[in-house]
Amino acid sequence: xxxxxxxxxxxxxxxxxxxxxxxxxxxxxxxxxxxxxxxxxxxxxxxxxxxxxxxxxxxxxxxxxxxxxxxxxxxxxxxxxxxxxxxxxxxxxxxxxxxxxxxxxxxxxxxxxxxxxxxxxxxxxxxxxxxxxxxxxxxxxxxxxxxxxxxxxxxxxxxxxxxxxxxxxxxxxxxxxxxxxxxxxxxxxxxxxxxxxxxxxxxxxxxxxxxxxxxxxxxxxxxxxxxxxxxxxxxxxxxxxxxxxxxxxxxxxxxxxxxxxxxxxxxxxxxxxxxxxxxxxxxxxxxxxxxxxxxxxxxxxxxxxxxxxxxxxxxxxxxxxxxxxxxxxxxxxxxxxxxxxxxxxxxxxxxxxxxxxxxxxxxxxxxxxxxxxxxxxxxxxxxxxxxxxxxxxxxxxxxxxxxxxxxxxxxxxxxxxxxxxxxxxxxxxxxxxxxxxx
Amino acid sequence: xxxxxxxxxxxxxxxxxxxxxxxxxxxxxxxxxxxxxxxxxxxxxxxxxxxxxxxxxxxxxxxxxxxxxxxxxxxxxxxxxxxxxxxxxxxxxxxxxxxxxxxxxxxxxxxxxxxxxxxxxxxxxxxxxxxxxxxxxxxxxxxxxxxxxxxxxxxxxxxxxxxxxxxxxxxxxxxxxxxxxxxxxxxxxxxxxxxxxxxxxxxxxxxxxxxxxxxxxxxxxxxxxxxxxxxxxxxxxxxxxxxxxxxxxxxxxxxxxxxxxxxxxxxxxxxxxxxxxxxxxxxxxxxxxxxxxxxxxxxxxxxxxxxxxxxxxxxxxxxxxxxxxxxxxxxxxxxxxxxxxxxxxxxxxxxxxxxxxxxxxxxxxxxxxxxxxxxxxxxxxxxxxxxxxxxxxxxxxxxxxxxxxxxxxxxxxxxxxxxxxxxxxxxxxxxxxxxxxxxxxxxxxxxxxxxxxxxxxxxxxxxxxxxxxxxxxxxxx
Numbered sequence: 001x002x003x004x005x006x007x008x009x010x011x012x013x014x015x016x017x018x019x020x021x022x023x024x025x026x027x028x029x030x031x032x033x034x035x036x037x038x039x040x041x042x043x044x045x046x047x048x049x050x051x052x053x054x055x056x057x058x059x060x061x062x063x064x065x066x067x068x069x070x071x072x073x074x075x076x077x078x079x080x081x082x083x084x085x086x087x088x089x090x091x092x093x094x095x096x097x098x099x100x101x102x103x104x105x106x107x108x109x110x111x112x113x114x115x116x117x118x119x120x121x122x123x124x125x126x127x128x129x130x131x132x133x134x135x136x137x138x139x140x141x142x143x144x145x146x147x148x149x150x151x152x153x154x155x156x157x158x159x160x161x162x163x164x165x166x167x168x169x170x171x172x173x174x175x176x177x178x179x180x181x182x183x184x185x186x187x188x189x190x191x192x193x194x195x196x197x198x199x200x201x202x203x204x205x206x207x208x209x210x211x212x213x214x215x216x217x218x219x220x221x222x223x224x225x226x227x228x229x230x231x232x233x234x235x236x237x238x239x240x241x242x243x244x245x246x247x248x249x250x251x252x253x254x255x256x257x258x259x260x261x262x263x264x265x266x267x268x269x270x271x272x273x274x275x276x277x278x279x280x281x282x283x284x285x286x287x288x289x290x291x292x293x294x295x296x297x298x299x300x301x302x303x304x305x306x307x308x309x310x311x312x313x314x315x316x317x318x319x320x321x322x323x324x325x326x327x328x329x330x331x332x333x334x335x336x337x338x339x340x341x342x343x344x345x346x347x348x349x350x351x352x353x354x355x356x357x358x359x360x361x362x363x364x365x366x367x368x369x370x371x372x373x374x375x376x377x378x379x380x381x382x383x384x385x386x387x388x389x390x391x392x393x394x395x396x397x398x399x400x401x402x403x404x405x406x407x408x409x410x411x412x413x414x415x416x417x418x419x420x421x422x423x424x425x426x427x428x429x430x431x432x433x434x435x436x437x438x
Numbered sequence: 439x440x441x442x443x444x445x446x447x448x449x450x451x452x453x454x455x456x457x458x459x460x461x462x463x464x465x466x467x468x469x470x471x472x473x474x475x476x477x478x479x480x481x482x483x484x485x486x487x488x489x490x491x492x493x494x495x496x497x498x499x500x501x502x503x504x505x506x507x508x509x510x511x512x513x514x515x516x517x518x519x520x521x522x523x524x525x526x527x528x529x530x531x532x533x534x535x536x537x538x539x540x541x542x543x544x545x546x547x548x549x550x551x552x553x554x555x556x557x558x559x560x561x562x563x564x565x566x567x568x569x570x571x572x573x574x575x576x577x578x579x580x581x582x583x584x585x586x587x588x589x590x591x592x593x594x595x596x597x598x599x600x601x602x603x604x605x606x607x608x609x610x611x612x613x614x615x616x617x618x619x620x621x622x623x624x625x626x627x628x629x630x631x632x633x634x635x636x637x638x639x640x641x642x643x644x645x646x647x648x649x650x651x652x653x654x655x656x657x658x659x660x661x662x663x664x665x666x667x668x669x670x671x672x673x674x675x676x677x678x679x680x681x682x683x684x685x686x687x688x689x690x691x692x693x694x695x696x697x698x699x700x701x702x703x704x705x706x707x708x709x710x711x712x713x714x715x716x717x718x719x720x721x722x723x724x725x726x727x728x729x730x731x732x733x734x735x736x737x738x739x740x741x742x743x744x745x746x747x748x749x750x751x752x753x754x755x756x757x758x759x760x761x762x763x764x765x766x767x768x769x770x771x772x773x774x775x776x777x778x779x780x781x782x783x784x785x786x787x788x789x790x791x792x793x794x795x796x797x798x799x800x801x802x803x804x805x806x807x808x809x810x811x812x813x814x815x816x817x818x819x820x821x822x823x824x825x826x827x828x829x830x831x832x833x834x835x836x837x838x839x840x841x842x843x844x845x846x847x848x849x850x851x852x853x854x855x856x857x858x859x860x861x862x863x864x865x866x867x868x869x870x871x872x873x874x875x876x877x878x879x880x881x882x883x884x885x886x887x888x889x890x891x892x893x894x895x896x897x898x899x900x901x902x903x904x905x906x907x908x909x910x911x912x913x914x915x
Contacts (some may be wrong), residue, residue, distance in 0.1 A: 078451070081549070129770040187453040196749075196805075203757060224702035224761045224771040281680060285704040292692040293699050297771065428452040 066238025494865020537715025796826020
């Protein structure tokens with residue numbers, strides 16, 4: 001195939017995004033307003049708001065982070081086949097430039113909600129041990145009473161992390177867009193040179209973020225695998241979104257000749273490899289080692305996720321995030337029928353949201369765990385309703401999730417309309433257009 | 439043919455660099471690779487290496503006899519370092535094998551065409567490394583005549599292995615790994631064995647290569663079946679890259695021991711395994727391409743790519759070390775913190791710092807282009823990585839020497855038998871490798887041909903594209 005054949009379809013979004021933009025912005029606005037109203041009306045409404053908001057932020061930020069990771073990997077590995085898709089990742093990742101704005105409620109939550117127990121370390125030896133990590137300087141006076149209330153080090157890290165994400169996503173977005181007009185090969189060199197460094201920074205900041213914002217919700221618990229788990233989850237979120245965006249472009253009559261079935265198949269492979277298999281590998285390794293070791297200080301985290309309604313969520317993840325998509329995606333046929341692949345991707349995006357829910361929302365009924373004689377006793381008590389397992393899915397969760405998802409989607413669509421939908425000036429674009437699976 | 443030095447390490451996003459240099463037809467490729475097997479005599483370096491390796495192998499055999507005759511007391515293993523050198527060597531060698539599987543399976547699925555020049559001997563290395571690895575648990579069981587009890591074989595006494603033990607999972611994991619690796623390696627070699635058969639000058643060679651090439655005639659139907667089989671085996675081997683070393687890591691991580699029980703172990707061990715494996719591939723490839731004149735196939739670009747993977751995986755290992763250390767403190771678990779501080783500043787501090795400097799610091803030189811392209815630097819760096827990765831396992835295994843019970847604290851010391859067996863295992867590895875180089879095709883001839891521009895059916899027919907575009911449209915890898 002010659003290049004001329006590929007330049008015929010529409011590479012600009014133009015007005016095609018208007019409908020989605022309006023819907024997404026409306027959903028986002030309504031979602032957030034609903035969440036705020038619920039926060040004011042519900043019992044412990046603001047506590048719930050901040051927790052649900054953190055959940056929604058984690059779910060949405062994970063998708064954007066996956067996009068950033070994938071953009072940099074393509075540059076670091078001089079990828080050719082995927083150039084036609086790269087702008088999707090760049091557009092999704094570019095949200096990280098302004099997502100620090102969305103982080104503000106999370107940043108305020110140590111004061112405005114009770115979700116971070118490490119804010120009140122006095123009298124808890126483990127939390128007192130962790131003071132340097134969260135506060136830097138000790139907030140306790142000599143009598144052991146808490147006098148300081150600003151977790152300096154935690155705030156500093158959050159600022160650092162958000163700054164690095166903004167810089168990285170801006171760098172790769174800007175340079176790629178600049179190349180559209182000029183086709184300047186030096187921009188490719190530039191991005192290739194910085195991508196490996198960017199990946200190092202990414203590993204560092206993503207680990208800090210997942211430990212600081214999510215793992216520390218259960219301030220006594222620890223797992224060396226946690227950051228890797230969050231990374232796997234972010235890959236799942238992004239690779240599902242990537243397929244959905246491809247599908248949306250095609251339905252809007254965009255990039256109809258540039259993005260081919262071959263690209264769908266490979267996008268499906270990525271979802272299969274990272275979002276399904278790698279995720280399951282990490283989740284299994286973490287679970288199995290903690291289950292096998294059976295040390296109380298580690299098992300609490302999983303114990304609460306196996307009580308009451310959380311048990312169903314765990315099983316749903318096992319089946320819906322691994323078994324079912326594994327069986328569906330293992331064959332090439334489902335990956336090449338774009339409607340089927342799109343449906344699977346939509347399912348995986350929902351499972352990503354469930355996964356984040358499972359990660360962020362459960363709170364440990366500490367006393368019940370501490371006093372129970374055995375797991376079986378605890379389980380039976382939970383089943384009989386004698387132990388509060390804190391499984392209360394609420395409209396608030398959905399409102400926050402749709403709120404942030406809507407806003408980020410709207411902003412992404414708006415950005416898509418600003419430039420070409422494909423990296424027009426990338427010197428490896430012809431290779432990507434001619435790409436075929438064997 | 440005369441060899442002109444061509445720099446194919448250039449960075450030009452508009453075209454893909456040539457991966458085979460100084461060859462413009464398939465015949466000369468076959469000639470050059472087959473020369474390694476067909477030259478009347480191998481180079482002097484081969485004889486020297488082979489004699490040394492064979493002597494070390496002999497020593498290993500002698501030491502095993504001595505071990506069997508005397509008992510495992512000849513090793514430095516003690517309570518609480520029950521495993522000592524044998525498990526260190528086992529994990530080290532299993533790790534080495536991983537590069538072969540990664541190159542042949544994962545890089546194949548990632549369509550990394552440069553893999554074709556190195557996959558054959560990396561796969562061979564995998565098999566020989568797994569042989570070395572399998573040796574150590576086998577001779578460690580004490581009563582070796584019962585070693586077959588490792589397998590779940592029904593018998594009259596109803597003696598079953600402990601299915602809940604990761605050591606048994608290892609038997610399955612490593613067994614599967616060895617089987618699939620051998621199949622993969624052999625399947626890929628069939629077309630090249632047929633080439634050697636067809637070129638045989640002596641009856642014996644013709645018969646032997648003839649038997650092993652399974653009647654390959656290179657027909658369209660053969661190739662079709664072959665490529666389907668190859669793809670399927672690659673897909674089956676891919677999870678093995680992750681699973682084998684994950685199961686090996688479970689040997690440690692399921693235990694409730696500080697320094698061992700940590701959830702990041704599986705991916706951390708896998709990254710470390712690939713890291714050490716690539717270092718070993720480099721250690722073998724750099725001299726081999728020199729001695730047998732394979733620089734047209736294993737080009738500087740190949741070496742540079744491998745150096746990048748070493749940088750990547752070395753940094754992953756560094757990430758795991760730091761995470762472990764951080765969480766040991768963050769957890770507030772005093773035994774965990776003690777284990778890590780003790781590793782770094784306790785009686786075996788030197789082993790820990792050898793590990794960190796070789797595995798984390800050394801590969802960082804590959805951030806610099808000049809280091810990635812300098813043969814002496816990369817060779818030394820890879821040797822250091824080999825050392826460092828052996829010490830990583832050593833550090834993990836012997837961190838038990840100061841366990842929960844201070845009365846059993848001791849200084850773990852290997853005996854001369856321990857060290858002799860470690861050295862001897864290199865003898866086994868290198869002996870096999872030398873025989874492989876001499877008698878089997880060291881480079882996947884058919885696969886290398888497929889990534890040459892000449893393999894592109896459109897070459898020379900499309901007048902709209904200039905020559906550089908062919909590189910982007912090369913045939914499949």
